[in-house]
Amino acid sequence: MNRLASTVIAVEDGRTGACEPEGVVVRTEGLRKEFYSGRHEIVPLDGIDFSAERGELIAIVGPSGSGKSTFLHLLAALDTPTSGALYFAGNPLLSFGEPELVVYRNRSVGFVWQRHHLLPDFTAAENVAIPLLVHGTPAEEALRIAERWLGEVGLASRAGQRAGELSGGEQQRVAIARALVNDPVLLLADEPTGDLDERSAAGVFDLIERLHRSHRLTTILATHNLALARRADRVLALQHGKLAPGTDALAEGVMALNGNAGSGPVASGGLG
Ligand SMILES: Nc1ncnc2c1ncn2[C@@H]1O[C@H](COP(=O)(O)OP(=O)(O)OP(=O)(O)O)[C@@H](O)[C@H]1O
Ligand SMILES: [Mg+2]
Helix, strand or coil: CCHHHHHHHHHHHHHCCCCCCCCEEEEEEEEEEEEEECCEEEEEEEEEEEEEECCCEEEEECCCCCCHHHHHHHHCCCCCCCEEEEEECCEEHHHCCHHHHHHHHHHHEEEECCCCCCCCCCEHHHHHHHHHHHCCCCHHHHHHHHHHHHHHCCCHHHCCCEHHHCCHHHHHHHHHHHHHCCCCCEEEEECCCCCCCHHHHHHHHHHHHHHHHHCCCEEEEECCCHHHHCCCCEEEEEECCEEEECCHHHHHHHHHHCCCCCCCCCCCCCCC
């Protein structure tokens, strides 16, 4: 059995409580990412030490351009760091070969983007089934599982509807079902409510929170919405390449930089 297969099984065993149910799912050490824009160097991540345990819901806040998406992309193995180390269930992701990374992205991680990226001409159920088909599940079974997941996100009656005909909030619910259909341990969400009005945003966050708890996920969510961020178990602020516990001073800075859109009042108790 290869290393990743054993990782997946080890973590799945963790779901049943047999294997470190409270263990660290993802960990970074000195994670650094540099970009070059012409001769100009950008360092959104400058030595990030981070870890997330089973069942934790962590919100990452920070000004636009601070590196939140960059960080999530590295955790999802959609990009590679310039230096540093990255572990999933204790396994060094950076030493995985491409076949193992494909399995990691497909089985262990669910990713929800700000834009849903659904295929508009395919039905809701077909969109949700895609990761299962990639994974080799027969089509009929994949659609059955997809329909069950659409039920979990409150859209059972819309399974046969074209994704392009659904509202923005409904499309994001379908995208969440698609992210979770392979039963990942780690859910990464990059501003999942950023394109939605306040009411739909709260509904989508409620859904993520409910699925996070019921499936014992480790969820890491980047958001500009401080009112929603405060509902996480931990709020971390990314600024100047560093990740630190969120503070009200940072919250005020983020709100000012983002024109205060959808961020809600600053609580007196602090973010962290
Ligand atoms: N592929 C790339 N090439 C060059 N620079 C990049 C690249 N990707 C990101 N950057 C830069 O890295 C920095 C961090 O970008 P990132 O998208 O991670 O920020 P963010 O915190 O997600 O911002 P936002 O809140 O606006 O989504 C920005 O300065 C961005 O321009
Ligand atoms: Mg971003």
